[in-house]
Amino acid sequence: MLSLNSASAIGEANDLWFLLSTHEDAKLTLEDLAEFLTENGYNAKPNGSYLTVALSQNEEVYLTPNGLIPGLADMWQTSPENIPTEPVLVTCGYKKRCGDDIKKNITYRKTSNEKFVEDISKSVGFPIAENGWCGEGSRKAGQICRDLGYNVTYMFDPTERGHQWVLVEDGSTNTWLAVDSCYGIMDDSDYYTAYYSFPEIDDLDLVNPHWKIE
Numbered sequence: 001m002l003s004l005n006s007a008s009a010i011g012e013a014n015d016l017w018f019l020l021s022t023h024e025d026a027k028l029t030l031e032d033l034a035e036f037l038t039e040n041g042y043n044a045k046p047n048g049s050y051l052t053v054a055l056s057q058n059e060e061v062y063l064t065p066n067g068l069i070p071g072l073a074d075m076w077q078t079s080p081e082n083i084p085t086e087p088v089l090v091t092c093g094y095k096k097r098c099g100d101d102i103k104k105n106i107t108y109r110k111t112s113n114e115k116f117v118e119d120i121s122k123s124v125g126f127p128i129a130e131n132g133w134c135g136e137g138s139r140k141a142g143q144i145c146r147d148l149g150y151n152v153t154y155m156f157d158p159t160e161r162g163h164q165w166v167l168v169e170d171g172s173t174n175t176w177l178a179v180d181s182c183y184g185i186m187d188d189s190d191y192y193t194a195y196y197s198f199p200e201i202d203d204l205d206l207v208n209p210h211w212k213i214e
Contacts, residue, residue, distance in 0.1 A: 007159040009059035011195060013075075014158045016042065016053065016061065017209040018102070021071040028065045028072055036072070050080050069210050076212045102203055107193040108153070108167055111175035117185060120168055120177055123148055126184035137181025138164040139201045145179070154201050155194035158208065165191060 004010045019040060025032070030046050037044035043054040044063075051063040051073070067074030111117065124144055129137025142152045151169040153176070156162070165186070167176040178191035196207045 004055070004059050006057045006059065008056040010159050012055045012059075013061055013209055014195070014207050016055075017075060018207045020063070020073050020075070021206045023072050024070065025072060026066060030065055033063065033065045033073060047079070048081075050076070052079070067212075074212055075209045078213060080212070101200075102196060102198045102206060104196055105193065106197055108176040108197075109174070110187075110189070110192050111170040111173060111177050113170050113173055113175070116170045116172070117177060120145070120150075120179065121185055124179065124184075126182070128181040131182045134164045134181055135162070135204075138166050141166045141179050141181045142201055153197050153199060154203070155191070156196045156198070156204060156207065157194055159195065162208070164204075165194075167192070167197070 004013060016037075019037075028036075030049070030051055034044045034046050034051055037051075037053065045052050045054075047062075049064070051065075053061050053063060055061060062076040062079050063073040064076070064080060065073045124141065127137075128140050128144070138154060142154060145152050145166065145168045151171065153167040153169070155165050155167060155178075157164075165181070166179045168179055169176055176192065178186040178188075180186050180191070198204070198207075
């Protein structure tokens with residue numbers, strides 16, 4: 001993601017990846033992919049054996065249909081010049097979630113239940129992970145809270161260096177408590193809205209591009 005210079009382009013790339021990763025078509029051609037993306041509002045043009053998709057502020061990403069990663073296409077950071085022109089079947093045995101549970105730009109109600117906050121603070125030892133390791137930390141934080149019997153939602157903001165954290169549900173009030181694996185309990189209102197939120201940590205694969213570099 002570091003190759004994209006603007007936050008808007010990063011967000012667009014993640015949205016594009018979400019669209020690609022939640023669909024499957026082993027017989028998809030380059031022209032089919034271009035038509036599909038155009039119908040979904042993208043500026044996509046075939047360029048030899050790959051597809052160029054224009055993003056914000058003159059940023060571009062490049063796609064090749066039916067690669068080894070499940071989904072409609074592989075995503076490249078730089079234009080791939082020497083790749084097979086024939087589609088390659090995707091690997092089998094991958095059970096894909098449909099992505100219906102993934103939400104975008106949702107704000108969750110923050111809990112005001114002091115006892116709930118205190119219980120989480122005492123039950124979870126922070127920091128779970130050092131600063132900069134929020135991905136692994138969020139995985140551990142979510143599992144700890146689920147083992148304690150709580151419902152959790154994973155939060156992800158690709159425009160902030162891929163920042164991840166967890167919301168823990170206060171079931172008695174249908175509100176939530178933000179947990180940062182490094183800093184602990186978070187009261188900051190920014191932690192209660194995220195670019196993406198989803199129920200399983202592995203759903204991150206549906207919204208976070210698996211980049212290839214030529």
